[in-house]
Amino acid sequence: MVTYENLHDTLSFYNIDCRQSYYISSGNPIFDFPKAPFRMDYYALCICTAGEINIEIDSKKYKVDAHSFLIAAPSTIVRFLKTSKDFMMKLLFFDKNFLIKNISNPFIIEKMNLFSEGSYSIVKTAAKNSLQIQNLLDYLKKKSRKKGKFTEEIIRTIIFNLLLEAAEIIEKESSTRPEKEEGKKDLFLKFSQLIRENIRQHRTVQFYADQLCVSNKYLIEIIKKACGKTPHEVIDETLLKEAYVMLGNPDFIISEIAFELQFNSASAFGRFFKKQTSISPSEYRTKENIQS
Template sequence: MNKINEETPITSFTLNDLLSMSGSRSRLGLMSSCLAANSASVMQTFRYPCRIDAFIIGVGTEGEATVSFNLREYKLQKDTLFVSTPKNIVQVHSSGHFRCHIVHVSPGLLEQISVDTKRMMPLFLKIAMHPCLGLTPEEARTVREFISLIERVTDGPETPFGMEVVGGLIGATIYKVGDILAHYLAEHPEVENPVHSRAEEYFRQFMQLLGEHYKEERSVGFYARKLCITPKYLTTLIKQISGKSVSEWIDSYVILEAKTLLKYSNMSVQEISYYLNFPNQSFFGSYFKRNTGMSPSQYKTMI
């Protein structure tokens, strides 16, 4: 097994990395900004926590998989729609012969094609809270057909209007997913409840801040100040929307990073404690044991 880079303990994959792993030939322009596939071959790559710098839309075709998006676990199966935004932490826990149609789109691609991001972004912010939805067979078939067309064009020979065709198909896929989301929200009015929506927005902002600062900041007060609310109110909102407290989310991020470093980096326990901004190795060891039931050294020897 290759050791991960010590400076990026949770591996990050760019779209070019995914293209390389899929065995795709080198492509230029818009063709290099998306990857569509119907394959389970790359699922094993994501069995460890990683970040994917791409917008992902997928729909299951057979089998089952248990995955996490930002540490929240979901089950994927046939006709499950799943959407992930750039920089989410993704992990595949089990993939029981799971297959899907999936398209990965680079973050800058939406700027190159005519997609009304102002209309779409509010919907995709909501699906950040509900990244997996069960589709009707007809909805699933339509999304699969769009992705299959993208795959067919990107894998085919270059043509004079190939990039325009791909851009149009990606736009159509995004709009179709928008239709599905809009229908889901109409059928689930509780998601649109103003109080619930406000809590979801705070949760989204909290998770973004946590992803940026968890190595340096582990106090509830820090995140509450950043969000301009009281620690008590932040704790109430986060618990209401996710079932976990702010402290539990912070600990989850730190422990995930620590476990990844212990398993896949060459860093010593002392180096990891400093990297994660603990005052000393002893303090880190106590924190790790309190959250996992074992010392960092014991965890390392289990690998």
């Protein structure tokens, strides 16, 4: 069983050599999918245009059908489970640094509130909204084929338009949620980004509080208000995602995974994993038929 740890590896499964900062699919039927979970290393927007797919995202299972879309940030872990014969989707992958070039606010994507589930959102929308997103993806594909002086800027503009359309749809779905104060929201966004970048090396709340120049108490208060979880719970969830990816790779033995994730021993890692999932790492591998 192979683990696709990033988008480049995943696209290579389809013989796609993606060396650009973005990739737009053709929308043609897909008959084969990677069986192993993989970690997204790009931002992604995928919309189902026909049929349905069963998918697992960050260990939660979903059924996605026509006029539903997924938008996800890097670090999201995806696993394809089952698709109908008529399943089709259009998708866009892009690198954040490409999109925000010449933009002063590095958190402009996060400020759109696109990720209701932490690092992703799955939304069922009306056919007219779905068609609007599909038309923009088609336009983006058309423009990406032409190489001109302003091609990159045009592509950035279309991607921003896509994200804003998605954000508007998501906002309507979650209009009952109270608005957060701007400064506190920025702190939550920075905390989330720091965790994604440092989870394998640092998992204490104190480290992140120090990086953000706030007290532990204040960080706990803000994160709790922003997402209903403590910083420690958010850290544990992110660490568990890393564990799932590494356990999906049969080349890693459990003691190596424990070492990579900064646990003192394999048994300490086992206790953490079982507390989060109710099964041991080896039981998880047996259940998923992952043989090292």
